[in-house]
Amino acid sequence: MNQNISSPKKKKKLYNKSDIPDHIIQKQNDMLTKCQEIESVLPNFLYDYFLYLKNSVAISSRLAYLNDLLFFCNYLVDQTTQIQSKNPFHISENEFCNLTARDINYFLDYCSHYIMETETTQYVVENHTRALARKRSSLSVLFKYLYRNGQMKINITEGFNPIKLPKPQPDAIKRLEIQEVAKMLDAVTDGTGLSDKELQYWKKTKRRDKAILVLFTTYGLRVSEMQQLNLSSFNYTREEFKIYRKRGKETNMPLNKSAITVIKEYIELERPICKDEDDPLFLSLQGxxxxxxxxxxxxxxxxxxxxxxxxxxxxxPHKLRATAASSLIQYGFSIYDVQNLLDHENVTTTQLYAAHRKNAKRDVVSNYELLEDLDEKVKKNKI
Structure with a gap:
């Protein structure tokens, strides 16, 4: 037999025995493939760490950690003298585990402003404090693990410079006011404010777009949760629909009349023929x-x-999530009910929206007329 004849490439088929829709499983599989590709170009001595990530964090977090690690290793190879290797894969365990907190602090300073080049373009990259804090966190997880695993003699993370993040302020939360939500829905209903070119597209997608906006402002869905919705996600008899949240959590959401109306109008009057293998709810004009x-x-x-x-x-879309949270609280719903609806891990996140009430400062100041109160007290004392 001729050994030079290559066998035909096998077609991949998904064998899904879970209740999770195929497209979500496929997305997770794509992320898993990316994780494995990154691990294959990183040093072998980090294999235990790769296993730790695989078993302890969500796959999206695992991919983020590995991307940060690859960026760090490329920095060590290209920008420092501590590493003699020419590529990340050949970095030795001894070289890596002799790094100090000072080396990490220099890396974080480098990340705040650096040049990234492609064959045709030179990019100037500026990272704000939140991005730097994420890179610092990724390296903290790595070096703490290497210390616990006995690969490093000291825990160098104690010497990492702090990165102070500004406290989130209720006044800084970007959201639509109730009248702005109404204006937005008017625009998608009758085309107000759209250009001539946009109107041509709007005529074919207005019911789809309205359904998306209503779901965003009613339920505060994440954009990934919206994109993953299927026709089969909806049970109109039970008046509920199923979404898959972060960390693979399955949740049933109640349907109200507004949501049912806009979804059914889209499905019955506008939804094009589906050309996907699964049953996505929201389709492009190409199906x-x-x-x-x-x-x-x-x-x-x-x-x-x-x-x-x-x-x-x-x-x-995240600002519409904030809009839903603030609007529900303004309508008098408990912050714990809103926390449950929006899937906030910590109620303090929801409390930010509770603090963001329209004219809250004005209400406080208007109800606290200091001079009038003092005059009243003076008068009472004289009497």
Whole structure:
């Protein structure tokens, strides 16, 4: 037999025995493949750490940690003299485990501003404190593990410089006010504020876009949760629909009349023929599942109309999540009910939206007229 004849490439098929939809399993499998690709170009002595990540964090977090680690290893090879190797794979355990807290602090300083080049373009990268804090956190997880695993003699993370993140302020939360939500929904209903070119597209997608905006502002869904919705996610008899949240958590959400109305209008009057193998709810004009980017773009377009702002200044889907949280609290719902609806891990996150009430400062100051109160007290004392 001729050994030079290569066997045909086998087609991959998903064999899914779980209740989780195929497209979510496929997405997780794609992330797993990326993790394995990154691990294959990193040093072998980190294998125990790779196993630790695999068994202790969500796959999206694992991929983020590995990306940060690869960036750090490339920095060590290209920007420092401590490492003699020419590529990350050949970094020795001795070289790596002799790194100090000072080396990490220099790396974090480098990350704040650096040049990244491709064959055609030179990019100037500026990282804000939140991005730096994430890189610091990734390296802390790594070096703490290496210390616990006996590969490093000291815990160098104690010497990492702190990165102070600004406390989130209720006043800084970007969200739509109730009247702006109404204006946004008017725009998607009748095309108000759209350009001639946008109107041509709007005529074919207005019911789809309205359903998406109503679900965002009612339930505060994450953009990934919206993008993953299927026709089979909805049970109209039970008046509920199923979503898959972060960390693979399955949740049933109640359907109200508004949501049922806009979804059914879209399905019955506008939804194109599906060309995907699964049953995505929201389709592009090509009959494929909408991408996260497409959903972001349509939200930015309609929120910019609500804000009377340029398209580039429109809000992201996460701002509609904030809108839903603040609106529900303003309507009098408990912060614990809102926490449960939005899947906040910590109630302090939800409390930020509770503090963000329209005219809260004005209400406080208006009800505290210091001079009038003092005059009243003086009068009472004289009497």
């Amino acid at each position: 494929k599942r909408m991408t996260v980017r497409t959903i972001r773009d349509l939200v930015k377009k309609y929120t910019s109309i609500a804000l009377d702002a340029p398209r580039s200044k429109g809000y992201s």
